[in-house]
Amino acid sequence: MAALGVFRIGDDGHTLGGVASGKGIKTGFTQLDDALIGHGWSKADLAEILCDGCGMGELSLLLPAIAQLQGRHQPHRHHVQTIKTIPTAGRCIWIAPPYVPYAPALEDAGIDLNRLFIVDTGNKDAPTKDARVEDAFWAAEQSLASGAVECVCIWTASAIANTSLRRLKHAAVTGGAICWLMRPTVFAQHASPASLRIKLTASEDGGLMLNILKRRGLPPNKLVELRHRDLPCLTSARRPITTKPATSRPTSLPPHSPPYLSPYSPPHLPPTPLREWLGRTFGQTVINGHDAPVRSRSMAPDR
């Protein structure tokens, strides 16, 4: 560990653009923190996250760090923001995200939406795909270099010239901001100036497997596994919904919960009768009070 210590001193000591880039931003996952120099995402740097598809937890990896940059550690806080107290720290800009970030979920994750800006490059002014990618990179570079934001996330599926990545990194260093570049895993073989490259794959239990392809100051190819219970966004989604009329569940029914009595449901509407509901949901007819067998077995969870 002596070598590690030496690396840390070197890393803490050097200053870039007037900002000490020493201590990293905590990732929110201790296993990952331990695997990174500076114990977290390093500031003023380009980090590359290689991940195929959306919805395996790639955003959950970043949200704790963004929340921490914004100084809101405790999630699930519902307080009213007043005009004067919108803080300026931790402003974050997402460029060309694949879908619209869903505001309620982000708020649950502890993100202050007043400090989150989204740039959509899929507008009609830029007809070609190349022009859109160019726009996204231009926006990222401008945002990073301006020093007005603290982190930039940029999504791209196209191959990018190495010079563009270098410029992105240079802009991140000048502006003292973190830049996360999200790309598909095919680009893992391409060279990249990013100081940190993490390849994400889904693990067996529905968590995330992080393969650190490149990191500063430490040997590469380190595997870090994040279990799905560590990823807040995924865990609660998988948690079964607690249901109220669960007491009168007949044994012959599929293990679906009966209709969840949503708190939004108007109280004057009686809950749909159970059998009728099942018939409707699964396209079965209720004949003579007998339930037809469930057609699709794969619908049943935990089988």
Added chain:
Amino acid sequence: MFWIALHFPQLAIDCVSRGHGETLLSSLPLVIHAGPAQRPTLYALNSAAREAGLKPGMALAAARGVCGTLTALPRTLDKEESALRRLAIQLAQFTPSVTVDQASHGIVLEVSTTMTLFGGITQLIGEVRRTVRTQGFQALVGIAPTPMAAQLLARLTQYQPSTRMCRDVSQLSERLADVPLALFNWPHETINTLATLGLTRIKDLYQLPRHGLQQRFGDTVLNDLDRARGLAGDPRQYIVLPENFTSEREFLFEIHESERLMPFAEAMFVEMEGFLRARGAATQTAVVTLKHGRNATTQITLGAREPARHASHWLRLLREKFARADLAATVVEMSIQADQFCPYLAETNNLLRNSLANKQESVSNLMDRLAARLGEKAVYQVEVNNDHRPEFAWRKRIDTNPVAAASGQIRQRQSRHYSSAATSSATAARRATVGRRPSWILREPRALVGSDVPQYHGPLTLLTGPERIETGWWDGKPVARDYFVAQNPQQEVCWIYRDYRFGRQWYLHGLFA
């Protein structure tokens, strides 16, 4: 009282040629002609025309004979007047007491009250000169305790470059003694008569009996003499700042490239900045109009999220607009308008110089620049909306006007306050769904293949559900859906639903990322 007088000997030619660049103009003989239409004579000429051997007063036909490549334009008094007036408005940033003397092409500023603010008279004169130069005018400057004396000194600079400033009233008579009488804005007959009498300089009039002078030449001569020396009052009418800002430039040539427009745009934005400074205001929108000839125009609206006044910011926004789409056609005229103003809030400077904070751009400036290139709707924020239907539970927010946004927040706060009972139940409802909402949402739910086993990158396995979300009769967009969390073989966690009333069709609505 302390007056700075600006005299514009080349006003007619400057109005036309300003901004076109020295190198271009040096090879372009340009004259302004005036006089009767049958026999127009040269009124003003630029240096290239002068080098070609032309002189003011020549007949235009003769001038064309001398110089074949001559560009001749008729004199337009309106243009000169408006240019002078606009320059005066811009100079009102240095003092509220600005007067325009249309008859003698001059502007006079009273600066005794404001010169300390600008760091002394020398600095102030430097600022004024710089302002005038950026607008492409050549000005002669004179400074004196009376406006008339300042104007005379400014005009005198043409002949004696050294005599420019007189600080003391008691020295005025002495300093003005050698000023030629021709520099007064008197009728030609008066000056000619005085000249035939052997009276050519001011000191010649000092010895003459006042009564006789008044009888022969009227009140004007005597009054002007007294005013110049500070013996009589010289009330001037100060300009009143207009409500709106407009500036336009007519080009000598058609302009093909947007880059060639930039020097003109810069000068106009500097002019706008001067106007805004004079009014203590800032603006959020500026409209740039390009005329392509034959009534075709292009309008470019520049918007700033925070009230801005700096020319550099507006110029950068315009550059971004041109970077996206170059000129549609050649441009012959360009104008900039601004008509909505708000009070200017100065930025606070950081005490520590050269620190990172000083280099930082404000986030609103950054968003302006991004929006200028990518489109106004491309840069947005999201916010939570108090609704149980997933597609209405978020809202796009485009902050083009922070004042409106702030008032919106106040409104929101009030509405939350008033309906506190409703809020508490809504909050409880929100808590129940914490963590059950996907972080990505699709703008439009996507229909999935497969009614029994829905497919999204492979067959989906249901993890949890259903969560029933229904009703919405109050705005005519009711929903009746059972939501499930499902997973595909690639371990992508999806949020899918089907209409429980009559649907076997599955829809993808979000992704848990």
